[in-house]
Structures are given as C-alpha cells and as structure tokens.
Amino acid sequence: MRIAAGLLIALAVALGAVALFHRQSAPARSEKTLAIYCAAALKQPVEAIANEYRRQFAVEVRLQYGNTGSMLSAIRVAKQGDLFISADDAGIADARKFDSVRETIPLIQQRPVIGVRAGNPKSIRSLQDLQRSDVRTALADPQAAAISRSVRANLGPAWEALAARAVVMKPTVTEVAADLSLGAVDAALIWDSTVRQFKEIEAVEIPEISLRPETASAAVLTASMQPAAALRFARFLSAPDKGGIVFAKHGFKPSPGDAWADKPELILYSGGVNRPALEKLLRLFADREGITITTVFNGCGILCATMKTMADANSPKFPDAYYACDLCFVPPVAEQFPEAVMLTETDIGIAVRKGNSRNVRTLADLAQPGLRVGLCNAEQATLGYMTRGILKSSGLLDSVRSNVVVEVPTADFLINQMRAGGLDAAIVYRVNALLQSEHLEFIPIQHAGAKAIQPFAVRHDSPNRRLAGRLLDFLKANRGEFEQAGFLWRGDAAPVKSKDIEIPEWLREK
Numbered sequence: 001m002r003i004a005a006g007l008l009i010a011l012a013v014a015l016g017a018v019a020l021f022h023r024q025s026a027p028a029r030s031e032k033t034l035a036i037y038c039a040a041a042l043k044q045p046v047e048a049i050a051n052e053y054r055r056q057f058a059v060e061v062r063l064q065y066g067n068t069g070s071m072l073s074a075i076r077v078a079k080q081g082d083l084f085i086s087a088d089d090a091g092i093a094d095a096r097k098f099d100s101v102r103e104t105i106p107l108i109q110q111r112p113v114i115g116v117r118a119g120n121p122k123s124i125r126s127l128q129d130l131q132r133s134d135v136r137t138a139l140a141d142p143q144a145a146a147i148s149r150s151v152r153a154n155l156g157p158a159w160e161a162l163a164a165r166a167v168v169m170k171p172t173v174t175e176v177a178a179d180l181s182l183g184a185v186d187a188a189l190i191w192d193s194t195v196r197q198f199k200e201i202e203a204v205e206i207p208e209i210s211l212r213p214e215t216a217s218a219a220v221l222t223a224s225m226q227p228a229a230a231l232r233f234a235r236f237l238s239a240p241d242k243g244g245i246v247f248a249k250h251g252f253k254p255s256p257g258d259a260w261a262d263k264p265e266l267i268l269y270s271g272g273v274n275r276p277a278l279e280k281l282l283r284l285f286a287d288r289e290g291i292t293i294t295t296v297f298n299g300c301g302i303l304c305a306t307m308k309t310m311a312d313a314n315s316p317k318f319p320d321a322y323y324a325c326d327l328c329f330v331p332p333v334a335e336q337f338p339e340a341v342m343l344t345e346t347d348i349g350i351a352v353r354k355g356n357s358r359n360v361r362t363l364a365d366l367a368q369p370g371l372r373v374g375l376c377n378a379e380q381a382t383l384g385y386m387t388r389g390i391l392k393s394s395g396l397l398d399s400v401r402s403n404v405v406v407e408v409p410t411a412d413f414l415i416n417q418m419r420a421g422g423l424d425a426a427i428v429y430r431v432n433a434l435l436q437s438e439h440l441e442f443i444p445i446q447h448a449g450a451k452a453i454q455p456f457a458v459r460h461d462s463p464n465r466r467l468a469g470r471l472l473d474f475l476k477a478n479r480g481e482f483e484q485a486g487f488l489w490r491g492d493a494a495p496v497k498s499k500d501i502e503i504p505e506w507l508r509e510k
Contacts, residue, residue: 032226032229033059033060033061033062034059034060034061034062034082034083034226034229034230034233035062035064035080035081035082035083036050036061036062036063036064036081036082036083036084036085036233037064037066037071037074037075037081037083037084037085038063038064038065038071038085039065039066039067039068039071039085039086039087039091039146039216040065040066040067040172040173040174040175041087041110041146041147041172041173041174041191041193041194041216042085042087042107042108042216042252043063043065043174044197044250045243045246045247045249045250045252046063046085046237047063048246048250049236049237049242049243049246049247050063052242052246053233053236059229059233061233066171066172067140067141067144067145067146067171067172068086068087068088068090068091068094068144068145068146068149069141069143069144069145070144070171071084072084072091072094072095072098072100075095075100075221075223076098076100078223079223080221080223081221081223081224082220082221082224082226082227082229082230082233083218083219083220083221083224083230083233083234084100084101084218084219084221085107085216085217085218085219085237086146086216086217086219087110087146087147087173087191087214087216088146088147088149088150088214088215088216089214089215089217090146090149090150090153090214091146092104092217092219095219099222100221100222100223101219101220101221101222102219102220102221102222102227103219103220103227103231103234103470103473104217104218104219104220105217105218105219105231105234105235105237105238105257105466106215106216106217106238106255106257106466107215107216107217107218107237107238107243107247107254107255107257108193108215108216108247108252108253108254108255109213109214109215109216109253109255110191110192110193110194110213110214110216110252110253111191111192111205111209111210111211111212111213111214112147112150112151112154112189112190112191112192112209112210112214113189113190113191113192113195113203113204113205113206113209113210114127114130114187114188114189114203114204114205114206114209115176115177115180115187115188115189115190115194115195115201115202115203115204116180116186116187116201116202116203116204117180117183117186117200117201117202118199118200118201118202119202120202120204121186122134122135122186122187124186124187124204125204125206126206127155127158127162127206127208127209129187130162130165130187131161131162131165134186135186135187136167136184136185136186136187137162137165137166137167137185137186137187137188137189138166138167138168138169138170138176138179138180138184138185138187138188139162139163139166139168139169139170139176139188139189140169140170140171140172140173140175140176140189140190141169141170141171142159142163144171144172145170145171145172145173146173146214147173147176147189147190147191147194148189150209150214151189151209154208154209154212155208155209158208167185168184168185173190173191173194174194176188176189176190177190177194177195177197177198177201178198180198180200180201181198181200181201182200189209191214192205192210193250193251193252193253195251196250196251196252197250197251215255218233218234218237218238220234227288227289228287228288228289228290229290231288231289231290232262232290235257235258235260235261235264235467236260238254238255238257238258238466239257239258239259239260240254240256240257240259241259241260242260243257244257256465256466257466258463258464258465258466258467259463259464263290263291263292264289264291264292264464264467265291265292265293265294265464266291266292266293266294266320266321266464266467266468266471267293267294267295267296267317267318267319267320267321268282268293268294268295268296268319268320268321268322268323268468268471269295269296269298269303269306269307269319269321269322269323270295270296270297270303270322270323270324271297271298271299271300271303271323271324271325271326271329271382271410271454272297272298272299272325272381272409272410272411272412273325273346273382273383273410273411273429273431273432273452273454274297274323274325274344274454275297275412276431276435276485276486277344277431277481277482277484277485277487278295278323278475279295280481281474281475281478281481282295284474285471285474288474289467289470291467293471296319297410298380298409298410299325299376299377299380299381299382299383299384299409299410300324300325300326300329300381300382301329301377301378301379301380301381301382301384301385301409302380302381302409303322303324303329304329304332304333307319307322307333307336308332308333318336318459318462319459320458320459320462320463320464320465320467320468321456321457321458321459321462321468321471321472322337322456322457322459323343323454323455323456323457324340324382324454324455324457325381325382325383325452325454326382326386326452326453326454326455327340327342327453327455327501328382328385328386328501328503328504328507329382329385330455330457330498330501331498331499331501331503333498334498334499334501336459336460336461337457337458337459337460337498338457338460338497338498338499339457339458339460339495339496339497339498340455340456340457340495340496340498340501341455341456341457341472341476341491341493341495341496342453342454342455342490342491342493342496343454343455343456343475343476343482343489343490343491344453344454344482344487344488344489344490344491345451345452345453345454345487345488345489345490346429346430346431346451346452346454346486346487346488347429347430347444347445347450347451348383348386348387348390348427348428348429348430348445348449348450348451348452349427349428349429349430349433349442349443349444349445349450350363350366350425350426350427350428350442350443350445351414351415351418351425351426351427351428351432351433351440351441351442351443352424352425352440352441352443353418353424353439353440353441354438354439354440354441355441356441356443358371358424358425360424360425360443361443362445362446363390363391363394363396363400363445363446363447364396364399366396366400366403366425366427367396367399367400367402367403368403370403371403371424371425372403372405372422372423372424372425373400373403373404373405373423373424373425373426373427374404374405374406374407374408374414374417374418374422374423374425374426374427375387375404375406375407375408375414375426375427376407376408376409376410376411376414376427377407377408377409378407380409381408381409381410381411382452383410383411383427383428383429383452384407384409385507386449386452386507387427389449389504389506389507390445390447390449390450390506392506393447393449393506394447405422405423406422406423411426411428411429411432412432414426414427414428414432415428415432415433415435415436415440418436418439418440419436419439419440427445428442429452430442430444430486431485431486431487434485434486449504449506449507453490454487455496456472456475457498458472475491476491476492479491
C-alpha cells in the first residue's frame with residue numbers, strides 16, 4: 001500500500017519557513033570522583049579503560065571489585081556510588097528489584113563454559129565427566145557469583161548434584177579460574193571470557209550451559225549525585241572505538257555500543273502534536289545524560305519528505321529517532337526505522353471558540369455558508385492527511401473544502417489563528433485544543449478513524465542507537481507527563497514491525 005507521492009516531496013520553501021529547531025543542552029559537567037562497583041570477572045579490562053579515562057579527562061575513577069551478591073548488598077546499605085558493573089543480566093534484574101539502578105548500558109556478552117587445563121588432560125567433554133572420581137571441580141558461590149547463578153538457572157535440579165561434587169567453592173569466578181590455572185583443580189565452571197585471560201586453561205563448550213549468553217552491563221546507581229558524569233564514563237566503556245577495543249583485547253566480546261562522543265548530539269524528528277508533552281522531557285533527559293538534543297518539530301509529511309531526500313542515511317544530520325503524529329507516517333521510512341513503539345493516542349475533532357456561536361456539532365456543520373474553516377495541509381501533515389481521508393470517506397470533502405480559508409503544516413498554527421479570531425472552526429487534535437481550553441471548545445468527530453496513534457522509532461543504523469533507546473525508555477518511564485498533556489497512554493505494548501503497519505482503507509490512495 002502506498003501513501004500519496006506528494007507526501008514524500010521535499011518542499012524547500014516550506015522547510016525553511018516552518019521547521020522549528022529546539023536544542024536542549026546540559027550544563028558543564030562535574031569533574032567529581034566516580035565511585036564504581038565492578039564484577040571481579042571484568043577487573044582487567046575495566047581497570048585498563050579507567051586508567052585511559054583518567055589520562056584523557058583528568059577524572060578520578062575509584063573501582064571496587066567483588067562478586068555480584070556482595071556488591072549489591074554494599075550498594076543497598078551504603079546508598080552511594082555512581083555505577084554498578086554487573087557480569088550478567090540477573091545482577092541488573094536484582095538491582096532493579098530494589099530500585100538501586102536506573103539507566104543500563106550493555107558492555108560485553110559472555111557464556112558459561114567448562115574450564116579445563118590446557119590440552120584437556122582429563123578428557124572432560126560433558127557435565128557427566130565432572131562427576132568422575134578422578135576429576136576435581138571448582139565452582140563459584142551461587143549465592144554471590146554471577147557465573148554459578150547463570151549455570152544453576154540453566155541446569156535446574158542437576159545443579160545440586162554438581163555442587164555436591166565440588167572440591168572447592170570460591171567467592172568469584174576469577175579465583176576459581178586462578179585455582180584451575182595453578183593445577184589445584186582439574187575443571188571449573190567459568191565464563192568463556194575468563195578462559196581467555198589465563199593461558200594455562202581452555203574452554204569446553206556444552207549446550208546445557210553455553211547456548212544462552214549473558215550480558216555484562218554498566219548501570220547508573222539511583223544514589224548517584226552525578227548521573228551525567230556516570231553515564232559519560234559508561235558510554236566510554238561501551239564505545240566500540242574506546243572501551244570496546246580494550247574489552248576485545250582482553251578476550252571479551254563487546255556488545256554493539258554507540259560511537260564515542262564527549263558530548264553526543266541526538267537528533268529527533270517529531271510531529272508537532274507531541275510537542276506539549278515532549279519539550280520538558282527532552283530538557284530533563286539532556287541534562288541527565290549530559291548531551292545535546294536537536295529536535296525538529298514539523299508536519300510528518302514534511303519530515304518524511306526530508307528523510308526521503310537524504311540519500312545517505314549516514315548523514316550526520318539524519319535523525320537518530322522519529323516520533324510520528326500517527327502510525328500511517330512510519331511505513332514511508334520503514335527502511336530506516338524498522339520497528340516502532342506505539343506510545344500515545346489522541347482524538348481528532350473540531351475546535352470552536354467558547355460558546356460555539358455557529359452551533360458546530362458535526363463534520364457536516366463545517367459546510368454551513370460563510371463559516372471560516374482551517375485545516376492542516378494533507379501533503380505536509382499527518383493531521384491534514386487524516387482529515388482529508390475522514391472527509392472523503394464521509395462524503396464531505398468538497399462541501400467542507402469550499403469553506404477552507406487556510407491550510408497549514410501543523411495544528412498549533414490553527415490554534416493560534418482560532419485565538420486571533422481568524423477562524424470559526426478548525427480540525428485539530430484534542431491535545432492542541434486542551435492547551436487553550438479557557439478559550440476553545442473541542443468537539444470529537446464521530447468517525448472510526450478520528451484518532452491518531454503516535455509511534456516512536458529508533459533508526460537502525462544510528463551512531464547513537466543506544467542513546468536513542470534510552471530516550472525511549474525515559475519517555476516510557478514518564479507516562480504521567482503525556483497523560484497530563486491530554487494523551488492516552490499506549491506505551492506498554494510490544495514494538496511492531498514498521499513494514500507490517502496497516503494503513504486503513506479510508507486512508508489509502510484510490
């Protein structure tokens with residue numbers, strides 16, 4: 001299905017006259033000391049990265065190492081610190097249960113394996129071999145260490161038999177690997193990344209424990225008094241051209257991170273309808289992250305046309321994220337934004353001045369003689385495109401258009417003209433009219449399509465993909481701001497594939 005070609009035509013004049021650029025910038029960053037809790041399994045690379053960070057930015061980084069369990073206990077008791085670097089997903093999940101962490105940035109992926117001495121002299125190939133009387137096995141404490149917690153979750157009841165045969169149990173995976181490298185034991189359950197840090201040992205991968213990878217992540221502590229500084233170091237840790245190089249050098253598999261920038265610029269394209277709820281949240285997000293956000297508010301027809309004309313999707317000005325006025329304006333850019341989250345919804349209706357002196361009650365009333373009507377432009381704006389579809393399917397397009405005195409790219413222009421007395425009625429979103437509820441009345445349109453659903457999408461190849469994803473998480477965590485602005489909330493639903501979004505029949509070109 002297709003949307004009118006006119007929607008995808010770049011109108012340079014319109015862009016120059018209408019596009020509204022807003023920047024939210026964080027204040028100058030603090031250079032305080034960063035206090036970081038780090039899983040012992042990641043000590044070598046994190047220490048090397050921290051040393052480089054100190055050298056480049058003259059910021060002190062204090063690292064405390066330990067097993068996941070003991071660190072989480074310390075975080076809960078001390079209620080201070082900036083980052084928690086967990087070796088696995090469960091560590092982050094546990095921290096969230098106690099509201100100890102906020103933003104999470106993935107760093108590396110690792111898998112549990114059986115560690116054996118180089119050359120595998122005991123010919124250990126399976127879990128059953130660990131039950132042999134001639135095999136001494138070491139484990140990390142499952143109450144404290146991420147590695148054993150992961151293995152226990154994979155093995156279920158089989159874990160108990162394995163633990164009963166262990167000749168030694170240590171607090172951290174690094175200590176277990178050290179025993180193996182010294183020959184004190186014949187086998188140990190450790191991370192594949194840990195194996196690469198000891199030349200005396202090698203890995204045996206088995207499906208029971210090795211199929212599902214775990215992600216080690218850096219999470220900002222709720223107690224942190226300098227989240228922007230904490231996030232900046234976390235970005236440095238995860239950047240493929242910074243921390244990622246160090247992790248790879250130490251035998252770890254880095255997770256895809258954002259390219260490093262001292263102060264990243266996030267570019268967001270947004271339909272004008274989202275502006276009442278969005279502007280404040282963007283300022284808060286920019287301050288917390290220590291970044292700059294450049295936002296282009298405009299009609300989605302113009303926004304899509306602009307993106308379509310950017311032949312090179314790697315252009316530094318191509319948006320990292322897109323927050324459309326309605327889902328019908330996602331398919332035109334599905335190649336760049338393959339997945340969308342439906343965040344909010346708002347009704348489409350008729351705005352009239354208080355008292356409704358012309359007695360406008362229905363769409364048909366907009367055709368009464370002498371009425372001055374304002375609409376959004378169908379080729380520039382989601383609202384205009386949907387309005388045209390509503391009027392056409394209702395058999396009222398020609399009669400209402402005879403009263404139209406102005407067509408604009410966004411509904412806020414219509415609201416301004418209503419307030420100035422230049423219009424008797426305009427088709428707008430409910431959230432637009434609510435901003436002027438002292439002066440305007442909103443009359444819902446009785447049509448199945450008289451509602452718009454606002455989807456948020458992150459560009460698949462954005463150099464700031466992780467950052468844009470955190471913006472989405474931030475918006476979802478602030479549902480109340482959207483509801484206060486008059487939106488209905490839809491953000492708890494699962495993402496949808498952009499290519500699968502169905503354009504309603506009444507909106508399709510005939």
